[in-house]
Amino acid sequence: MKPLDSVLVWTDKFQKTSLNLTSDYLYWESNKRLYAYHLDEVLGGKFQDSIFCIVTFRKSKFKFFKFSCEDGVCFQNTLSLTLNSHPKFFLIIYNPISGTGTSKSDLFNIFLPILALTPHHYEIYETTSQAYPVSLIDKIGNEFTDIVILGGDGTLHLLLSALYKRNRLSLNKIRIAILPSGSRNSLSVELNGKSFNKGVYNILKNYTILGDLMLVDTDDDVLLATTAVMCGLGADLPYEAEKIRKYGLFRFAIVGIKALIMPWKHYFCSFSCEKTDGEMLERVGNFLGISIGNNKAQNLRNDEMPFPFAHINSGNMDAVLIDPIYKLMFTKLFFQILNSGQHVNNPAITYIKLKKGEIKFQENSILNIDGEMYSTKKVKIEILKKALKYYGKLEHFN
Ligand SMILES: Nc1ncnc2c1ncn2[C@@H]1O[C@H](COP(=O)(O)OP(=O)(O)OP(=O)(O)O)[C@@H](O)[C@H]1O
Known part of the structure; x- marks a missing residue:
C-alpha cells in the first residue's frame, strides 16, 4: 500500500531507512528486517532534537524505537492525525504510600516516558493523608477532564466522594483511569486485567466504558x-x-x-x-x-x-x-x-x-x-x- 507519508531516518547502527505510514501500518526496514506495526499497536511518536522516537505496544509490552532524523515535524503531525490522538490535559494523581509504594516510580519510569511521545499534556498531584484540596476538586471537569490515578481503590474512592460533595456535575464530564499501584486494585483488574501496561494502552487508545457507581449513605457522610x-x-x-x-x-x-x-x-x-x-x-x-x-x-x-x-x-x-x-x-x-x-x-x-x-x-x-x-x-x-x-x-x- 502506498504510504500516506514517509520520512528519511538513520537507525542507531547509522543505516539509512525511511519510516512509512499508511492508513493501517507504520513500517520500516532495518538490518534487512521489516518492522511493521499496526496502528492499533502504535501509541505515539515524536520528533525532538533531531531524534524521532516511536513507542509501540505488543504482547503487553512497550517498545521504544529511536532514529536520527533531520526534519520529522511533518511526519510527526501526520502520525498524530492518523493515530487520532487529540491532545488531552491529564490530571495525574499518585498515592506514594498505596500498595508497595511503587506508584511514583511506575509514573516516572513507565507512564510519563510514553506520554511524552504523545500530544497530551499533564499536571501531577501527589496525594497526602489529608483530603484533596478544594482548589484541585474545583478544577476537575473544567480544566481537567481526564484523570489518571496511580494508587489503589481507596485513592479513587476518596476523590470521587470529594467530587460528589463539592463538584457533582464534573462526574458527567470526566473520564477516569486507574493504573494499578495499590494493594488490591479491584477496579483496575476489572477494567484492564492484571496489567499496568494494558491500563496505559487503554488510556492512550481512548478505550472507555460507561460504568456504574455505588452511592453509599452512612450516618455521617x-x-x-x-x-x-x-x-x-x-x-x-x-x-x-x-x-x-x-x-x-x-x-x-x-x-x-x-x-x-x-x-x-x-x-x-x-x-x-x-x-x-x-x-x-x-x-x-x-x-x-x-x-x-x-x-x-x-x-x-x-x-x-x-x-x-x-x-x-x-x-x-x-x-x-x-x-x-x-x-x-x-x-x-x-x-x-x-x-x-x-x-x-x-x-x-x-x-x-x-x-x-x-x-x-x-x-x-x-x-x-x-x-x-x-x-x-x-x-x-x-x-x-x-x-x-x-x-x-x-x-x-x-
Ligand atoms: N502521602 C500520603 N501519606 C499517608 N497516607 C496517604 C498519603 N496519600 C494518601 N494516603 C492514604 O492512602 C489511603 C488510600 O490508599 P489506597 O487505598 O489507594 O491504597 P491501598 O490500600 O494500598 O490499595 P487498595 O485500596 O487497592 O487495596 C487513604 O487512606 C489516604 O488517606
Whole structure:
C-alpha cells in the first residue's frame, strides 16, 4: 500500500531507512528486517532534537524505537492525525504510600516516558493523608477532564466522594483511569486485567466504558464507591490490617492468622434490599459478614473473586451474605472465594442481585468502603447506573 507519508531516518547502527505510514501500518526496514506495526499497536511518536522516537505496544509490552532524523515535524503531525490522538490535559494523581509504594516510580519510569511521545499534556498531584484540596476538586471537569490515578481503590474512592460533595456535575464530564499501584486494585483488574501496561494502552487508545457507581449513605457522610462495601469480617480484618500497614502486603497474612487464633466473632445486624426483579428481601440476625459489590472485586495478586457475577456496567450490585459459620467452615469458604468465586455454591452463602440495600447495626460498626474504613450504625447503598466514564475494556478478565 502506498504510504500516506514517509520520512528519511538513520537507525542507531547509522543505516539509512525511511519510516512509512499508511492508513493501517507504520513500517520500516532495518538490518534487512521489516518492522511493521499496526496502528492499533502504535501509541505515539515524536520528533525532538533531531531524534524521532516511536513507542509501540505488543504482547503487553512497550517498545521504544529511536532514529536520527533531520526534519520529522511533518511526519510527526501526520502520525498524530492518523493515530487520532487529540491532545488531552491529564490530571495525574499518585498515592506514594498505596500498595508497595511503587506508584511514583511506575509514573516516572513507565507512564510519563510514553506520554511524552504523545500530544497530551499533564499536571501531577501527589496525594497526602489529608483530603484533596478544594482548589484541585474545583478544577476537575473544567480544566481537567481526564484523570489518571496511580494508587489503589481507596485513592479513587476518596476523590470521587470529594467530587460528589463539592463538584457533582464534573462526574458527567470526566473520564477516569486507574493504573494499578495499590494493594488490591479491584477496579483496575476489572477494567484492564492484571496489567499496568494494558491500563496505559487503554488510556492512550481512548478505550472507555460507561460504568456504574455505588452511592453509599452512612450516618455521617454520603460517599461514592466503585468496588465494594463490606461489614463484619470483611471490614474487621482490613481494619486490623490498616493498623499494621508498615508490614506491607504481609499485613493481610498476619491478620488472617490472628483471626484464626483469636475468639471467633459473629455480627448481629439487619439487612434489607430491593432485588433486581423488584422483590424485597429482609434478614435479621447474626452474619459472619455482608459484602455488596459493583464489580468482581478481583485483585492483582491471586484468583480471589468475591462477586463472580458482577460487572461494572451491569446496572445492579451483587450482595454476598455469609451465615454465622465457624472457623473450620470459614477456612473452606475462604479457599472457595480464592478459587475464582466457587463460594457461591457454599450453603452458608446467599448471593443476591440488587438495586439498593440497607444494613443496620445495633451499635456503631466498622464499614469497609473500597478499602477505606468508616464507623456507622446504618448504611444505605444504591446503584448509580452508568454514572461515570472509565478508561478500560471489559474483556480483559484474567
Ligand atoms: N502521602 C500520603 N501519606 C499517608 N497516607 C496517604 C498519603 N496519600 C494518601 N494516603 C492514604 O492512602 C489511603 C488510600 O490508599 P489506597 O487505598 O489507594 O491504597 P491501598 O490500600 O494500598 O490499595 P487498595 O485500596 O487497592 O487495596 C487513604 O487512606 C489516604 O488517606
